Each structure stands twice: as structure tokens, then as C-alpha cells.
Amino acid sequence: MSSNNKIEYIAREELESLQFRRLKDTLERVYKSSPFYRKMFKENGLNPSKFKSLKDLSLIPFTTRQDLRDNFPYGLLSVPLEKVIRLHTSTGTTGKPKAVLFTQKDIDQASELIARSMRMTGAKRDDVFQNMMSYGLFTGGLIFHYGAEKLGLLVIPAGAGNTERQIQLMRDFKTTVIHITPSYALYLADVMEDMGLDPKHDLSLRIAYLGAEPYSEETRVKIQDIFGVDAYNSYGLSEMNGPGVAFECREKEGMHLWEDNFIMEIIDPSTGKVLEDGEEGELVLTSINREAMPILRYRTGDLTYIYPERCRCGRTHRRIARLKGRVDDMFIVRGVNVFPSEIERVLMSLPEVGRNYQIVLEREKNLDKLRVRVEVKGDLFNGSLEHLRKLEDRIRTRLRSELMLTPQVELVEAGSLPRTTGKAKRVIDKRKI
Amino acid sequence: MERVQQISVFAENKPGKIEKITAILTEERINIRAITIASGNRYGVIKLLVNEPMRAFEALKKKGLSVALNPVLAVEMEDSPGGLHKVACLIKEHKINVEDACGFVIESGKRAVLLMETKQIEKAEKALLSEGIRLLSEKDLYEL
Numbered sequence: 001m002s003s004n005n006k007i008e009y010i011a012r013e014e015l016e017s018l019q020f021r022r023l024k025d026t027l028e029r030v031y032k033s034s035p036f037y038r039k040m041f042k043e044n045g046l047n048p049s050k051f052k053s054l055k056d057l058s059l060i061p062f063t064t065r066q067d068l069r070d071n072f073p074y075g076l077l078s079v080p081l082e083k084v085i086r087l088h089t090s091t092g093t094t095g096k097p098k099a100v101l102f103t104q105k106d107i108d109q110a111s112e113l114i115a116r117s118m119r120m121t122g123a124k125r126d127d128v129f130q131n132m133m134s135y136g137l138f139t140g141g142l143i144f145h146y147g148a149e150k151l152g153l154l155v156i157p158a159g160a161g162n163t164e165r166q167i168q169l170m171r172d173f174k175t176t177v178i179h180i181t182p183s184y185a186l187y188l189a190d191v192m193e194d195m196g197l198d199p200k201h202d203l204s205l206r207i208a209y210l211g212a213e214p215y216s217e218e219t220r221v222k223i224q225d226i227f228g229v230d231a232y233n234s235y236g237l238s239e240m241n242g243p244g245v246a247f248e249c250r251e252k253e254g255m256h257l258w259e260d261n262f263i264m265e266i267i268d269p270s271t272g273k274v275l276e277d278g279e280e281g282e283l284v285l286t287s288i289n290r291e292a293m294p295i296l297r298y299r300t301g302d303l304t305y306i307y308p309e310r311c312r313c314g315r316t317h318r319r320i321a322r323l324k325g326r327v328d329d330m331f332i333v334r335g336v337n338v339f340p341s342e343i344e345r346v347l348m349s350l351p352e353v354g355r356n357y358q359i360v361l362e363r364e365k366n367l368d369k370l371r372v373r374v375e376v377k378g379d380l381f382n383g384s385l386e387h388l389r390k391l392e393d394r395i396r397t398r399l400r401s402e403l404m405l406t407p408q409v410e411l412v413e414a415g416s417l418p419r420t421t422g423k424a425k426r427v428i429d430k431r432k433i
Numbered sequence: 434m435e436r437v438q439q440i441s442v443f444a445e446n447k448p449g450k451i452e453k454i455t456a457i458l459t460e461e462r463i464n465i466r467a468i469t470i471a472s473g474n475r476y477g478v479i480k481l482l483v484n485e486p487m488r489a490f491e492a493l494k495k496k497g498l499s500v501a502l503n504p505v506l507a508v509e510m511e512d513s514p515g516g517l518h519k520v521a522c523l524i525k526e527h528k529i530n531v532e533d534a535c536g537f538v539i540e541s542g543k544r545a546v547l548l549m550e551t552k553q554i555e556k557a558e559k560a561l562l563s564e565g566i567r568l569l570s571e572k573d574l575y576e577l
Contacts (some may be wrong), residue, residue, distance in 0.1 A: 194497070376443055376499050383441030383501030384532065385471045385478045411476055413445055415497045 022288035090238040110241040114147020117247035125152035134160035139242025182215040186355035200228040218348030254319030277308040436504040438486035443499035507569040527560040
């Protein structure tokens with residue numbers, strides 16, 4: 001290990017005392033300067049000087065997405081506006097966005113975490129990095145960009161979309177590392193195939209960072225296979241700097257959450273009770289190394305668990321599991337909780353199934369129906385109707401045993417489902433409730 | 434070995450699906466000898482016998498269709514009462530299971546052909562040839 005990654009292997013005790021020092025400092029700053037937190041502390045009879053250990057964190061009420069919207073745009077700001085240099089907003093919500101503000105130090109720190117994460121997965125100064133995330137208000141584009149520059153890679157700020165140009169850039173500059181959403185990676189592979197190109201041989205890729213939308217292990221395997229890369233999962237959210245809150249190491253088993261910057265808790269989403277490591281629940285994060293807009297006990301809405309054991313790589317920062325989905329991605333059909341990620345896992349494990357699918361929810365005579373539309377992959381179609389019927393049966397049986405619910409399976413022609421270049425919209429809820 | 438390549442296309446059961454295929458084949462100036470459609474509920478398989486199977490396969494595939502190329506036997510029969518029966522008896526005797534089949538007349542009152550799909554294609558081929566049945570090649574079929 002080199003001297004610049006010492007923090008990744010810091011002793012737990014030392015890490016926890018660093019966390020406490022940073023938490024204490026954060027509490028004092030928000031109490032003094034953030035109108036929202038000052039009010040919260042006063043209403044709950046809390047005083048930062050009374051906090052004696054990390055355990056006292058549980059005295060603080062949760063901050064929710066609604067709080068961020070209600071206090072839009074400056075209610076959580078903890079520094080004078082003159083120190084703020086950047087605004088980002090969060091994606092994927094309807095109505096009023098959530099504003100996230102950064103000082104120069106916040107940008108530097110966020111970039112540092114990306115640089116740290118990329119280095120951890122083996123990215124080097126002589127790599128060529130093509131960033132296919134959208135630039136602008138979304139943190140995933142710009143923050144990753146800065147992180148890669150900090151590490152010293154050649155950065156191609158391609159942004160999202162314009163697939164043929166992406167392919168041209170990758171070929172001209174022999175791109176070795178990409179940052180991309182998993183659905184766009186699959187789309188890109190389809191387009192290359194149509195152009196008569198083989199992503200494995202006609203490109204020079206070796207690392208892919210997949211992010212910004214939930215996806216299954218099977219999708220990762222598929223992408224690694226198609227492009228001949230190591231694909232790494234990461235986790236981030238604008239409210240907590242953006243990308244690079246947690247990142248997989250080369251073991252690819254859980255994402256190290258950078259605990260020198262965040263305190264993590266897992267709670268039962270219905271009762272708010274804090275759960276033990278290993279138990280699945282909603283991830284709650286406190287930013288302890290942020291100037292402009294620290295957020296305390298933020299309910300992310302993301303479901304995961306903390307690996308109780310130390311990673312084989314030796315890093316001491318604990319790992320979170322691949323997200324099961326967001327609390328609000330889940331849908332309920334006939335009383336059964338269904339996560340789109342479970343359906344995806346089943347579909348991607350079947351070789352005949354193409355890269356695209358769609359989940360349709362309908363209500364007929366007050367009865368919910370779950371319809372899964374699946375594209376049949378061209379090269380695995382063997383020409384017989386019987387084979388298709390068996391495939392349909394196999395998908396239905398596998399989904400039934402996974403979901404405890406019998407879906408209707410509909411095979412459709414390859415390329416007939418809509419494709420997106422950003423976050424894929426897989427679930428269509430036509431139910432009128 | 435005389436085998437004929439048959440094209441199968443996966444298609445949803447919706448208007449315009451046959452036209453999509455014929456448009457591509459017309460554009461490529463490929464001639465269709467026979468077409469059958471096996472329909473399931475929401476989708477089916479359209480099967481085609483064409484003069485240039487390989488080129489048709491590539492053209493359809495290039496347009497993004499799910500398409501397969503499978504060998505079938507083109508069994509020559511007499512176009513007279515009992516013509517198909519004779520072949521059917523031989524198939525039964527040799528315990529050959531037929532997956533799918535269709536037939537058409539080549540020369541009215543003289544010759545017809547049975548296109549036969551089976552998983553036991555080699556066995557069927559040997560059996561029919563040993564019984565003196567003629568299997569038509571692609572060349573035979575398109576130079577009629």
C-alpha cells in the first residue's frame with residue numbers, strides 16, 4: 001500500500017474517533033448556521049456540546065427528502081452564500097428538485113473520493129477515460145470528471161447520448177475506462193452489433209464503472225462479457241456529494257462506503273429502528289466532511305445491508321451490499337412486494353433473453369396483473385414454436401418461484417421495446433387506483 | 434446429403450408482420466417458393482422456403498429480425514391418390530417423428546413435394562433414401 005491510500009486501511013478505532021471529531025464539528029457548524037438544523041435542534045432540546053460519542057447520533061431526528069424540498073433552496077445551507085461555488089440538483093423526482101450546494105472544498109473532497117475509488121479499482125494515469133454520464137445539474141457527470149482528472153487520466157467529457165460519436169471516440173482514442181449507466185452500456189452493445197462491430201475486439205476497454213440506476217449481478221456479468229471489461233458497481237447520491245459515496249474494490253463483493261466522510265446506519269424503514277450489521281433495511285447517511293450543506297441522518301430510500309465481516313482486500317471501511325432497489329421503486333401486486341431488480345435478475349440469467357425488458361402493471365376487474373415483456377434474442381432463436389413456448393414457460397416458472405406470484409410472460413421481437421440513453425424506465429404502471 | 438434450408442422468423446401476432454418480411458425479400462430480389470405460419474397466441478413463427486436461403490437469412494437478420502436457418506427434407510411424392518400415404522407409411526415404419534410439415538404440388542398430376550422437419554433428420558434421410566424415395570436438393574426445387 002502506498003502512502004496516499006493510508007486512509008483506506010485506517011484502524012477501526014482510529015476511524016471511529018475521526019468520525020466523532022468530524023461529526024462534532026459538523027453538528028456545531030449546522031447548529032450555528034443552518035436555519036433548518038438550528039430549528040430542529042431547538043425543538044428537540046439538543047445541543048451539540050452535549051454529544052459525547054458516536055452513539056449519541058441516534059438522538060437526532062432523520063432528515064427526509066421532503067425536508068430538502070420544504071427548505072428549498074437555501075434552508076440547509078451552513079455557510080454564507082459567498083463561499084458557495086456550485087449548485088447541483090438531484091435526479092429522478094417529480095415536482096420541485098432538491099438543491100445541493102458545494103463550496104470549493106466540497107468539490108475537492110468529492111473529487112478526492114472518486115480519485116480514491118478509481119485508483120482502488122486499478123485505474124492509472126495512462127488510462128483514457130470516457131465519461132458517458134450527463135454533465136450539468138446531475139452530479140454523476142461533473143464530479144466523476146474531476147475525480148478522474150485528479151487521478152491524472154486523460155478525460156474525454158463525452159456526456160450522455162450520441163451513440164455513434166461515443167463509439168467513434170472510443171475507437172479513435174482507444175478508450176480504456178468508461179463511466180456509463182448499465183442500460184446504456186447494453187444499448188451501446190446493440191448499436192455496435194448492428195454496425196457489425198464486436199465491443200470486445202473493436203474497442204480497447206478494460207474497466208467500466210456502472211452507476212446511476214439499480215441493476216443486477218447478472219447484468220454486470222453480461223456487460224463484462226460483452227465488452228471484455230471489469231465492471232464495478234458504485235453508489236452515490238447528489239445529497240451526499242454525488243457519485244463515489246461507496247465503491248467496489250477489485251474483490252467486487254460489496255461497496256466500501258467511505259466512512260471517513262459519511263456515517264452510515266441501516267434502519268427498519270417502517271419503525272425507524274437502527275438495525276445490526278447484516279440486517280437489511282434503509283440506508284441512512286450523515287455527511288461529516290462537508291462544508292456547504294451537511295445533512296444529518298438522511299433517509300436515502302435505498303435498501304441494502306452492511307457486510308459484518310472485513311473485506312479480503314484489507315480495507316477497513318465497511319461495505320454495503322448491491323442495492324435491492326429504492327423503497328419507492330418497489331411495487332405491490334396482489335399484496336406481494338415486488339422489486340424490479342428481482343425480475344431483472346431472473347431475466348438476465350436466461351441466455352435466450354435479450355437485453356431489454358418491460359414490466360407492465362394492469363388492473364382488470366379489480367385484480368392486479370403483472371405482465372413481463374421480454375425481447376427474444378436474435379441469435380438464440382432456433383426457429384421452432386415449441387422452443388418459444390418452453391422459453392415462455394421457463395421464464396414464468398422462474399419468476400413465480402422468485403416472486404411468489406404468477407406473471408404473464410410476453411415474448412416480443414428484438415428491438416421492439418423502447419430504449420433510453422439515460423436512466424431506463426422499466427416499469428409501466430397502468431393501474432388506476 | 435440432400436437437405437434444404439428453411440428460414441424461420443419469430444414474429445409477434447400483429448398486422449404488418451408478413452409485409453415486413455416480404456418487403457425485405459422483394460428488395461433483395463429473393464424468390465419465395467413456399468410460406469407457412471405457425472401461430473401461437475401472441476406470436477408465431479413464419480417459415481419460408483426461398484431460392485437463396487443464406488442471403489435471405491443475412492438480409493432479415495441485418496434488419497433486426499429474430500431469424501433461424503434450419504435444414505428440412507424435401508421429399509418427392511406422386512401427385513396422385515395415395516402419394517402422401519406412401520411416404521407416411523415409410524415414416525411410420527421407421528419410427529420417425531415429424532415436427533412440422535407442409536406440401537405443395539410441383540407438376541400437376543405428376544409430382545408433389547413434402548417439406549418435412551424432424552429432429553431425426555439423418556435417420557429420416559437414410560431411411561427414405563434406402564426405400565428408393567427421392568429427396569430434392571435446393572437446386573432441384575428452384576429449377577422447377
